[in-house]
């Protein structure tokens with residue numbers, strides 16, 4: 001049985017006062033039965049992980065460099081995230097791919113670095129609207145999975161997030177059938193590469209305009225093991241509603 005996961009990606013949002021929302025969330029959901037993860041900006045990671053001491057909620061990074069140390073101004077290594085209290089890191093998010101030109105081989109190198117630092121890697125894949133309209137969705141996802149996930153990944157160290165680019169921050173979501181089609185295809189692809197047992201242990205998250213109002217139906221979809229949540233993770237009430245829907249699913 002895969003443990004469900006609700007992961008919040010704060011993106012470039014939040015200064016110290018945002019931690020008040022975390023206090024609210026912890027008070028409202030002291031013992032969630034799913035894994036709950038918050039990935040704040042790197043500047044908040046240490047303070048967040050201090051705040052989460054003694055709770056069931058974990059902290060994660062939003063990116064890391066592929067190298068361990070060195071002359072990479074502005075970058076943060078996987079070991080540094082770990083040192084700041086992270087247990088997980090999001091890699092290959094579509095905003096990293098588009099804002100920073102990250103290709104699959106970069107994502108793969110970063111994922112290797114994350115695994116080497118004992119972080120769970122949440123590797124993101126997803127098609128653009130033009131790719132979906134052209135009928136290329138499954139091919140694009142397959143290429144991203146092959147290129148972004150290193151051979152050393154396992155069910156315990158890898159989470160895959162399917163985030164259609166056109167659904168991120170837009171209020172639009174794929175149909176439930178479209179989500180099922182992609183998640184089933186991801187599971188099959190992982191199974192072919194890593195074997196059924198290892199593939200079965202990998203959590204597959206859906207991301208893109210997940211809200212309390214649509215969470216329940218999305219969590220009912222085949223091979224959806226939770227969500228990677230952007231905007232709605234910034235407010236304790238909204239993220240709490242998503243956690244509650246996941247716990248009830």
Ligand SMILES: O=C(CO)COP(=O)(O)O
Nearest residue numbers: 009168169208209230231
């Ligand atoms: O990109 C996302 C999470 O990584 C999704 O963002 P939204 O939930 O704001 O659409």
